[in-house]
Amino acid sequence: MAVMNKYRFTAVLVLLSGLALGYFDALHLVNPDSLLAKPFKFGLDLLGGVHLVYEADVSAITPIEIENSMEGLRDVIEQRVNLFGVTEPVVQIEQKGIMKAVEAREHRLIVELPGVTDTNQAIKMIGETPFLEFRLENPNIKITEDTLVNEAYIPSGLDGRFLEKSTLEFDGTTMQPQISLVFNKEGGDLFATITRANIDKTLAIFLDGLPISTPVIREEIVSGKAQISGQFTPQEAKTLVQRLNSGALPIPIKLISQQAIGPTLGESVMLKGINAGLYGILAVMIFLLFWYRFPGLIASLALGIYIVLMLALFKAIPITITAAGIIGFVMSVGMAVDANILIFERMKEELDEGKPLNAALKEGFDRAWPSIRDSNVSSLITGVILFWLGTSMVQGFALTFSIGILVSMFTAITVTKSFLLALGLKGEGKATKFLFGSGLK
Amino acid sequence: MFIVKYRKIWYIFSTLVIIASIFSIVKFGLNAGIDFTGGSLLEVRYEARPSIEDLRTFVKNTDFKGVVLQTTGENGLIVRSRDLTEDEHHSLVALLKSNDTLTLEEERFVSIGPVVGKELAEKSLAAIVLVVIMIILYVAFAFRKISKVKHGISPFVFGFLAVTALMHDIIIPTGVFACLGKTAGVEIDVLFITALLAILGFSVNDTIVVFDRVRENLRKNVGSDFEDTVSVSVKESIARSINTSLTTIVTLVLLFIMGGESTKYLSLALIIGLSVGTYSSLFLASPLLVTVKSFQDKK
Numbered sequence: 001m002a003v004m005n006k007y008r009f010t011a012v013l014v015l016l017s018g019l020a021l022g023y024f025d026a027l028h029l030v031n032p033d034s035l036l037a038k039p040f041k042f043g044l045d046l047l048g049g050v051h052l053v054y055e056a057d058v059s060a061i062t063p064i065e066i067e068n069s070m071e072g073l074r075d076v077i078e079q080r081v082n083l084f085g086v087t088e089p090v091v092q093i094e095q096k097g098i099m100k101a102v103e104a105r106e107h108r109l110i111v112e113l114p115g116v117t118d119t120n121q122a123i124k125m126i127g128e129t130p131f132l133e134f135r136l137e138n139p140n141i142k143i144t145e146d147t148l149v150n151e152a153y154i155p156s157g158l159d160g161r162f163l164e165k166s167t168l169e170f171d172g173t174t175m176q177p178q179i180s181l182v183f184n185k186e187g188g189d190l191f192a193t194i195t196r197a198n199i200d201k202t203l204a205i206f207l208d209g210l211p212i213s214t215p216v217i218r219e220e221i222v223s224g225k226a227q228i229s230g231q232f233t234p235q236e237a238k239t240l241v242q243r244l245n246s247g248a249l250p251i252p253i254k255l256i257s258q259q260a261i262g263p264t265l266g267e268s269v270m271l272k273g274i275n276a277g278l279y280g281i282l283a284v285m286i287f288l289l290f291w292y293r294f295p296g297l298i299a300s301l302a303l304g305i306y307i308v309l310m311l312a313l314f315k316a317i318p319i320t321i322t323a324a325g326i327i328g329f330v331m332s333v334g335m336a337v338d339a340n341i342l343i344f345e346r347m348k349e350e351l352d353e354g355k356p357l358n359a360a361l362k363e364g365f366d367r368a369w370p371s372i373r374d375s376n377v378s379s380l381i382t383g384v385i386l387f388w389l390g391t392s393m394v395q396g397f398a399l400t401f402s403i404g405i406l407v408s409m410f411t412a413i414t415v416t417k418s419f420l421l422a423l424g425l426k427g428e429g430k431a432t433k434f435l436f437g438s439g440l441k
Numbered sequence: 442m443f444i445v446k447y448r449k450i451w452y453i454f455s456t457l458v459i460i461a462s463i464f465s466i467v468k469f470g471l472n473a474g475i476d477f478t479g480g481s482l483l484e485v486r487y488e489a490r491p492s493i494e495d496l497r498t499f500v501k502n503t504d505f506k507g508v509v510l511q512t513t514g515e516n517g518l519i520v521r522s523r524d525l526t527e528d529e530h531h532s533l534v535a536l537l538k539s540n541d542t543l544t545l546e547e548e549r550f551v552s553i554g555p556v557v558g559k560e561l562a563e564k565s566l567a568a569i570v571l572v573v574i575m576i577i578l579y580v581a582f583a584f585r586k587i588s589k590v591k592h593g594i595s596p597f598v599f600g601f602l603a604v605t606a607l608m609h610d611i612i613i614p615t616g617v618f619a620c621l622g623k624t625a626g627v628e629i630d631v632l633f634i635t636a637l638l639a640i641l642g643f644s645v646n647d648t649i650v651v652f653d654r655v656r657e658n659l660r661k662n663v664g665s666d667f668e669d670t671v672s673v674s675v676k677e678s679i680a681r682s683i684n685t686s687l688t689t690i691v692t693l694v695l696l697f698i699m700g701g702e703s704t705k706y707l708s709l710a711l712i713i714g715l716s717v718g719t720y721s722s723l724f725l726a727s728p729l730l731v732t733v734k735s736f737q738d739k740k
Contacts (some may be wrong), residue, residue: 045703053557096560106556119550123527255527256554265484265548269701276699280692287688323704324632330696331639331711334689341688342650345681371653374583375646381575382642385568386635394635401639 004421011422014415018305025311038315041088042114043322043396046270048263049086049114050122054253056107061251063103070107073251077109079242080125086113109253119260127253132160132181132244133206134191136198153204153211156194162187166244168237171229177237178229179244188224196220207240273326280330281307284337292344294435298419299340299412306336306411313403325396332404335379339412342368358421365417372413376405444679445672448728455609455725462616465623471615472622474630475521477562479555483520483530485537488544490516499536504529511626513702517548524552565634569611572641577604580649584656598733603648606718606726610644611637614713618706632707640714647686648722651678655730668731675727686719 023030027037044051056073058066070093078091090112097105116122135153164184171178183191194203195217205213205228213228232240285303288296310329314321347364355363383402387395444451475482490496496510496518508522518537525533530550538545580600614637621627654674664670690712697708 053554055556120527120531257524257557258527258550258552260547260550262546262548264486264546269703272699272701273696273704276696277692279699280695283691283695284688287684287691291684323701324635324707327693327696327700327704327707327711328639330692331689334685334692337688338646338685341681341684345677345684349677367657370657371650374653375649377583378576378579378645378649379642381579382572382638385572385575386638388568394631397635397639 007418007422010414010418014305014418018308021305021312022308025308025315038318040311040314041318041320042266042270043320043325044112044114044259044266045261045323046266046321047114048117048261048266049112050116050119051259052111052113052123052126052255053257054109054111054127055256056109057252057254058103058107063101066102066107069251070109073109073249073253076249077111077126081111081113086115089113107251108256115263117260117262119258123255123258127255132163134158134194135204135206135211136194137202137204153202153206156203158183158187158190158194160244162190163244166241168234168241169227176229177232177234178227179232179237179241181226181228181244183224183226185224188222191224191226192220192222269323270326273323273330277326277330277333281333284333288337288340292341295340295344295347295416295420298416299337299344301419302340302411302415303333303336305415306408307333309407309411310400310404313407314400319399319403320396321400322396324394325400328397328400329404332401332408335405336408336412338375339368339372339409340416342371343412343416361420365413369413372409376409379405444675444724445668445728445731448724448731451724451728455721459609459612459616462612462619465616466612466619469619469623471619471629472627473562474628475524475551475553475558476631477558477565477629479524479553479558481520481522481525481530481552482549483522483533483547483551484513484549485518485520485534485545485547486514487516487518490518491539491543496537499539500533503536505533505536508533524554526552561631565631568634568638569641572638573604573607576607576641576645577601580604580645580652583649584652594730594734594737598730599652602726602729602733603645603652605729606648606721607641607644609721609725610640610714610718613717614640614710617713618710627706632704633710636707636710636714639711640718643689643715644718644721647682647718648726650681651675651722651727652730654678655727667734671727671731675723679723682719682723686715690715 024036027034028039031037056070058069061069074091074093078089081089081091090110092110094108094110095105096108111126113122134156136156138152138154162183164182164187166182167180169178169180170176199217199219201217202214203217204211205215205226281303285300288299288303290296292299310332313319319325343364346368347360350360350363350367351357380402383398383405386398387402490512493510493512500506500508500510505522508520511519511521513519520533520537522533530552534545534547537543577597577600580603581596584596584599618627618629618633622629651674654677655671658664658670658674658677664673693708693712693715697705697712700708
């Protein structure tokens with residue numbers, strides 16, 4: 001009796017935790033303000049967004065500096081990406097060819113921007129440094145309508161490298177946004193020299209090769225400060241300031257691969273996947289109920305617990321849900337049932353040999369264990385190797401598949417066992433025989 | 442049990458299917474997708490799609506004359522080409538809009554450089570080889586005690602047979618996909634490799650469960666001789682094997698029918714692989730145990 005109480009205790013505990021987990025799964029819908037409320041994390045293929053792979057050209061950098069520079073690169077790109085205001089952008093460094101020397105490896109930068117639809121703008125923001133340059137009017141050229149801008153102004157040697165910081169300000173009288181620039185010591189000295197020598201001449205400010213402002217020098221400026229008052233909207237000015245502050249890229253990068261998924265496509269993939277998954281699970285439950293009858297009912301219950309537990313893990317770890325991940329999950333449902341089928345078939349054999357119900361139940365679990373263990377270990381091996389294979393879509397599949405195997409072993413064995421044994425069935429009657437029978441008999 | 446008794450029929454059947462699959466792989470080749478070859482894929486949805494002939498005239502006599510256009514769904518269009526730069530991507534979209542006279546929405550744009558593609562192809566192959574090796578080792582380990590039982594068969598025979606079944610289970614779906622590549626333009630992408638690896642896991646899982654029965658029955662001295670032992674074991678495992686595959690295949694069929702376009706062929710590959718996987722562990726791997734044993738005895 002003490003043993004049965006133990007099973008009853010476990011069974012009640014499992015049921016209650018199942019309810020709690022189910023509540024946790026749905027919490028972000030029911031009560032989004034709660035402390036524990038956490039939405040599911042969906043992959044780019046479901047949410048829509050941009051996935052970019054850049055190759056960094058490290059040939060000009062000494063080997064010991066490479067790792068530092070790559071981290072610097074990541075930080076700069078991260079700052080730029082943050083200007084987008086997307087939730088959870090990913091910026092990570094990747095090295096190819098770990099076995100080779102640092103300088104021979106390929107260094108990559110991966111950028112994922114969930115929810116971003118304007119690829120073009122994203123790529124511009126990430127890859128292009130705003131190139132700020134001060135140019136003097138060319139004394140040898142008479143400016144006419146046809147003069148090229150690049151010929152009209154010649155480089156003064158002062159550019160964005162000497163910038164310490166820039167800030168957004170508003171003109172006191174016109175309320176127009178203007179950008180204030182502060183040069184470092186070297187830049188300040190250079191600025192003073194240039195302004196001293198060129199009073200009454202134009203010092204044009206170029207951004208990305210185009211003049212944005214063409215002020216005339218009135219007097220020598222020794223403060224190391226300058227102002228650009230072009231025709232900006234406040235938003236443009238703000239973005240420009242942020243971009244100027246995020247600085248130049250320490251390593252040149254080249255875009256080698258990109259994927260962009262529109263939000264409508266992602267959404268339909270997700271809905272279809274979830275729909276198919278739900279029907280699949282329903283079909284499995286119906287099959288269990290009809291083929292294995294009473295134990296099938298218990299197994300369906302265990303399957304329900306498996307699902308809430310998995311969903312809770314998706315949230316808690318968190319695991320990014322992708323289209324392939326949904327397939328992995330649905331497939332793992334099929335596998336979760338496998339352990340139960342093994343056990344029930346065993347149970348039936350033991351019953352056929354004339355063992356009493358309770359003993360047959362226990363034997364069923366014990367004898368099915370080696371098969372369950374061996375077969376799941378081999379699937380886990382595959383899962384781990386798949387994860388190593390890499391791309392985010394495959395990893396989504398591998399992760400849900402592997403975690404599914406582990407969790408399903410728990411639910412199919414522990415949960416089903418405690419439920420079945422907690423009931424303390426002993427009957428030898430026809431009804432019990434029918435309930436524990438299976439198939440078409 | 443008819444399965445073990447008529448084993449020659451299954452051997453011949455499987456051999457024929459495998460020859461057909463290999464033939465189709467060699468003859469048609471694998472239609473590798475841009476995941477492996479590098480290239481671009483653009484999917485757009487028009488408000489009202491012009492006819493495919495009209496669309497072809499848009500790109501004719503431009504830098505994009507080499508692209509392959511394919512309609513999808515009611516208003517969708519898929520454009521495949523070599524890998525495009527961001528600027529080329531935008532000129533292509535502009536062309537498809539035909540001077541802004543047409544409204545369209547970009548659903549997907551993928552551009553993969555050849556280096557990334559080649560790398561993934563190499564990695565996929567390495568993953569498959571690695572899985573096969575790990576599985577031989579694991580099966581040999583799990584069955585290490587078998588030779589101590591009186592009908593001793595080397596544990597590596599179990600491992601080797603499990604792998605024979607494995608090869609069978611991945612060659613057939615690959616053959617089917619080679620055929621589909623030729624007839625329906627289905628591509629081998631990274632998801633297909635995922636499916637193959639998952640099939641490997643599933644197939645060996647299935648084979649192990651049957652072998653496990655054989656191992657247990659050998660220990661318990663069930664059956665009059667080795668053939669009978671295997672026969673009984675297959676009979677005892679058949680309900681489980683079919684039921685398990687059935688539940689999984691049912692969910693996959695639903696995913697195939699109802700699921701999104703992007704994972705349709707992943708589901709299909711899994712359905713084929715799981716079906717032949719179940720067949721091979723019951724009809725191939727287990728009877729082969731008997732064949733190997735009688736071959737050993739004759740020596």
